[in-house]
Amino acid sequence: MFNTKRTLIRRLKQDDVDAIYAHRRSHQTSKYIGPPSTLQDAIERVNQAMKPWTQAEGERLMLGIEHRDTGELIGELMFKYTNKPAGIGEIGYRLAEEYLGQGYGLEVSNGLINYVFEELAAHKIQAIAAVDNIASWKLMEKLGMVREGVLREYMLLPSGYSDAVVYGLLKREWLALNKNKPVPTLQQVC
Template sequence: MYIETPRLIIRNMKLNDLEDSYEHRGSASVSKFISEPLTFEQTKERLDQAVKPWQGNEHEKLGLAIELKSQGKLIGELMYKHTNIGSNIGEVGYRLNTNYQKKGYAYEAVSALITHLFEQLDLHKITAVCITKNNASWGLMERLGMKREALYRDHFKVVDKWFDGYSYALLVKEFELIMKRSDEKTA
């Protein structure tokens, strides 16, 4: 997969992304709502899996790099998986290096991915989940036009603590309305 935005390139992961990937996967602040920070070896194992060809099977993760064009640097990662192929439903996920947060990169990357998924994979619905305390994550989902669908009690275990989670979703008809409004603003 290859998607280009004004500032970013979204592409398949490469083995030489290891150092940049570890920079955020090994970070306690980036990982605090996802898992324990990964070791260098664990990051390498994840990358080895991510570079394998994606078959598009249900629940098989597609890992994608978020590359900052101006630096040629991987600044974060995106994830996509089909969660219900028969109903054309998928899930997105994202993580961003702390040094590149609060600059609009996450919105730019996830928005471009969602557009690509709806236009190329004929999806009916795209979902995303996060821990309720992760205000930045669910705030991003809302800026993307996603609607909160559920509260999951004690749903995510991070290290040794349980956390509640939110589920958000965007339907294709909502996406099309957002795109229409965007086109009208630029016309």
């Protein structure tokens, strides 16, 4: 789909099940998203991701983050339309534990946002994170997203219900922020 400096962003494939299971069963990467996944959860996720994406509202485009040098699957990205007629969608991201804190989240999220605005012609994107997931909402702020509100007891996490913060970014804001920056290399794969 597109490349970043250190990664290839592509559709998930059957060979990704073990890597997805490895990073989704981690308590560290799951504590702010939901319960750790089972192997069956990972298999179902890959099977769903391999189906053609029709861009229907609520349908997730699930992408793999492949390390450019090693070929290892190091995480996932997600986009779905939440209001397709208005061109509004949501993004999500998850990295394997050993790749946290190394700038990969910012790198791949920048690429995903650019892809969504340029190739899918979205008008606005949003992202949601548990209020205690400080690293995630700080990443959203680095991406230029604006905090739009708090959803009370919106997420059921292994620790119980959690409030969630909602961030948003308009295409015109993104274009203004990135006027002079190089954009990821896009490849049509969908």
